[in-house]
Amino acid sequence: MNKKYILFDLDGTLTDPEEGITKSLQHALSYIDIKVEDRSILKRHIGPPLADGLREFFDLDDNQIEEVIGYFREYFVDKGIFMNYKYEGIEELLDSLVKAGKTLIVATSKPEVLAERILKHFNLEQYFTDICGSNLDETRSKKGEVIAYALEENGIKEKDQVVMIGDRLHDILGAKENGIASIGVLYGFGSRDEHLEAGADEIAADLKELKDILLECDR
Secondary structure, eight states: OOOSEEEEOSBTTTEEOHHHHHHHHHHHHHTTTOOOSOGGGGGGGSSSOHHHHHHHHHOOOHHHHHHHHHHHHHHHHHTGGGSOEEOTTHHHHHHHHHHTTOEEEEEEEEEHHHHHHHHHHTTOGGGOSEEEEEOTTSTTOSHHHHHHHHHHHTTOOOGGGEEEEESSHHHHHHHHHTTOEEEEESSSSOOHHHHHHHTOSEEESSHHHHHHHHTTOOO
16 A cells, blocks of 8 residues: 555554543543442554543543543643553654655644643654644544544645555444555554454554555565
8 A cells, every 4th residue: 555645543553542441531530429349441542533432431421521622631741651562663664654755744633732642652744744633622622523634734736646544443443534555553552353344455463564565565
């Protein structure tokens, strides 16, 4: 899949934020008397817009969602943001793509200011020409909106030269909304079935397979 522009999701694709996000959400939900003993069930909220997940899985109203997101961010910014690690081999992949002349852009539903902090913390920002995310007021949080924003901000008109890489169905569906190709990765938080049902053009089990796909190595 020889594409000039490569858009990367952040959570579950570049870094593994499970501990920080689930602990932050567990903490935030406790303020509205929702006790979550098993943090593993909160992994489903990694990737999609948080407000959508709170509405769908906890049946919260708008006021409750606003309150929970406030407590979530308070804990996340103070403690949870760096309960996170970059996937082994991700830096080598990014370096090889840049050296191959690819333009790399982050497209995440995470607030842009937080995404920038995380990428700088891991010294990954050097590989990306732009970091595109949502606004702090939860606008531009759906992946299709973020991808559209990334394309517009970077003046990308050749959609046949763009691919979106992510670990959840929202990345694949967002790519389809914008008429670009997509690759689902299985080392994050999504499943093969999830990517197949969403219509991913390619699926990579690990970073080696992802590199082979992006650089069209023999597979």
